[in-house]
Amino acid sequence: MNFDILSYGFMQRALLTGIVVSITCSMIGLFLVLKRYSLFGDALSHVAFGGIALGFFLNIYPIWTAFAVSVSTALGITKLRKSTKISGDAAIAVLLSSGFAMGVLLISASHGFTIDLFSFLFGSILLTNMQDALLIVAVSCGVIATLIAIRKPLIHFTFDEEQAKVHGIPVEKLNYLFVALAAVTVIATMRLVGILLISALIVLPNITSIMMGKGFKKTMLISISLSVSAVIAGITISYYFNLAPSGTIVMLMVAMFVGTLVAKHVGMFSKTINEHNLSTTS
Amino acid sequence: MPVNALDVENVSVSHNGVLAVNKISFNVQEGDLLGIVGPNGAGKTTLFRAILGLQNYQGKIKLFGYEGNQYTTLLSMIGYVPQKVNFEPNFPATVYDVVAMGILSKKKLVKGVALIQSCGCCWNRIFATSSKDSEKIEEALKIVGLESFKDRRISELSGGEQQRAFIAKSLVKEPLLMILDEPVTGVDMDVQNKFYSVLRKINKENKITIVWSSHDLTAISDLATRVACMNRELFFHGEKKEFFANKDMLKTYSESAMQMHMHKHDL
Numbered sequence: 001m002n003f004d005i006l007s008y009g010f011m012q013r014a015l016l017t018g019i020v021v022s023i024t025c026s027m028i029g030l031f032l033v034l035k036r037y038s039l040f041g042d043a044l045s046h047v048a049f050g051g052i053a054l055g056f057f058l059n060i061y062p063i064w065t066a067f068a069v070s071v072s073t074a075l076g077i078t079k080l081r082k083s084t085k086i087s088g089d090a091a092i093a094v095l096l097s098s099g100f101a102m103g104v105l106l107i108s109a110s111h112g113f114t115i116d117l118f119s120f121l122f123g124s125i126l127l128t129n130m131q132d133a134l135l136i137v138a139v140s141c142g143v144i145a146t147l148i149a150i151r152k153p154l155i156h157f158t159f160d161e162e163q164a165k166v167h168g169i170p171v172e173k174l175n176y177l178f179v180a181l182a183a184v185t186v187i188a189t190m191r192l193v194g195i196l197l198i199s200a201l202i203v204l205p206n207i208t209s210i211m212m213g214k215g216f217k218k219t220m221l222i223s224i225s226l227s228v229s230a231v232i233a234g235i236t237i238s239y240y241f242n243l244a245p246s247g248t249i250v251m252l253m254v255a256m257f258v259g260t261l262v263a264k265h266v267g268m269f270s271k272t273i274n275e276h277n278l279s280t281t282s
Numbered sequence: 283m284p285v286n287a288l289d290v291e292n293v294s295v296s297h298n299g300v301l302a303v304n305k306i307s308f309n310v311q312e313g314d315l316l317g318i319v320g321p322n323g324a325g326k327t328t329l330f331r332a333i334l335g336l337q338n339y340q341g342k343i344k345l346f347g348y349e350g351n352q353y354t355t356l357l358s359m360i361g362y363v364p365q366k367v368n369f370e371p372n373f374p375a376t377v378y379d380v381v382a383m384g385i386l387s388k389k390k391l392v393k394g395v396a397l398i399q400s401c402g403c404c405w406n407r408i409f410a411t412s413s414k415d416s417e418k419i420e421e422a423l424k425i426v427g428l429e430s431f432k433d434r435r436i437s438e439l440s441g442g443e444q445q446r447a448f449i450a451k452s453l454v455k456e457p458l459l460m461i462l463d464e465p466v467t468g469v470d471m472d473v474q475n476k477f478y479s480v481l482r483k484i485n486k487e488n489k490i491t492i493v494w495s496s497h498d499l500t501a502i503s504d505l506a507t508r509v510a511c512m513n514r515e516l517f518f519h520g521e522k523k524e525f526f527a528n529k530d531m532l533k534t535y536s537e538s539a540m541q542m543h544m545h546k547h548d549l
Contacts, residue, residue, distance in 0.1 A: 157382060159380070166360065215374060216379045
């Protein structure tokens with residue numbers, strides 16, 4: 001295949017940000033999936049939509065308002081869930097619809113939809129400018145570094161919160177830090193696949209790699225590899241066939257998931273794989 | 283005068299106004315293997331949760347003579363194995379991964395949050411445990427007899443094997459005190475016996491003080507050095523011999539269970 005596409009600046013930026021973002025999503029996503037927070041990313045992205053609309057409304061760089069709104073909502077909802085015992089799926093439904101409603105409201109108030117907005121909804125990785133690319137890469141690297149630093153307590157906390165508490169891990173602080181990281185990740189991912197497809201990047205590579213029956217480290221590495229290859233292949237295919245990159249990436253991930261499911265079904269992996277199916281929807 | 287491993291003084295816990303634990307006082311000396319018996323709903327788990335700082339209570343609990351902030355710090359020196367560890371069945375962790383979770387110390391945690399160690403790590407270094415840590419993990423797996431299971435996923439193990447893995451997990455942090463809440467309820471006799479020999483070994487050889495609740499009076503009479511008997515309040519606390527000689531215990535614990543036990547001993 002002809003790889004002259006790499007000579008275009010926009011392709012370099014797209015691939016670089018795509019790869020970094022997919023690594024971040026896989027890492028944070030594994031914890032989200034295992035904590036049964038699969039849809040939390042989706043809810044946060046809808047809130048981020050509200051944040052972006054706020055940015056347009058106030059005429060501020062929308063990414064900053066999205067960061068502020070998403071992180072504070074993520075922390076707020078975590079606090080609220082703790083004190084009111086609202087069930088997880090209900091909290092997500094409230095979060096998702098109120099975030100989106102706020103966005104729609106603000107946009108109608110600021111005189112209609114703009115082309116920019118559609119790029120946030122459906123992704124526009126090929127249109128990433130230098131400012132966005134640098135910001136996304138810097139933020140993603142920050143999230144990755146933090147996750148690596150807190151990996152041990154985070155794994156323990158995800159495995160069993162109570163045991164982690166007895167073990168002397170400050171679980172509450174860790175939980176706040178974790179949801180804040182998730183919120184930041186979602187914003188960084190918006191450019192790649194858009195608000196509406198973010199949860200695919202968080203969930204699909206992880207449930208695929210969990211099915212393979214490996215330990216934690218291998219599961220995470222497999223998930224990252226799947227995600228990175230889907231992003232590279234997706235961007236390349238969409239360039240040559242003039243398709244939307246976000247849809248292509250996600251469909252490739254779906255294909256990987258279905259392929260693994262079939263492979264598992266016909267016994268290509270060890271027989272001992274746990275038969276419980278992870279529910280991706282709550 | 284030697285300090286007790288655990289002092290429980292006048293501890294009460296109420297759930298929505300109902301007393302689950304009523305003014306219980308007892309102590310555990312270092313090196314003891316205290317067996318706690320009592321029917322279901324007697325408040326054993328609630329009492330353990332209070333000791334572990336997972337439950338609000340009235341009264342006083344001292345760990346190695348310490349209270350307050352020092353108590354909270356010492357909490358991480360307690361190994362705790364609950365009746366059932368609720369974990370996500372698909373959790374992609376091998377037995378080794380699970381035991382390694384026990385290694386973490388508070389100091390390492392603070393260091394970890396400081397983000398210092400993370401810069402420029404490669405994958406191997408990210409997940410590698412130091413050789414000293416991996417020795418500890420191997421040793422703990424050996425004590426519970428799971429060496430050959432270390433690369434298996436935790437969810438693939440049977441209930442009894444999982445419990446042994448969780449014991450190994452609490453052993454690697456080199457606890458001063460272990461609290462085991464009916465650790466082998468619902469597990470077959472063979473596994474129970476293996477488990478009991480592990481219990482004896484860590485108490486005698488590793489010199490770990492153990493508080494252990496069980497419905498298995500035969501095992502208690504075999505293993506425990508002291509016995510406590512509770513049903514919301516404490517009815518008995520003392521030497522094992524006294525407990526099994528004391529016919530009044532019939533009133534506090536299930537009569538038929540006691541009779542069965544006596545019967546077994548007569549045989």
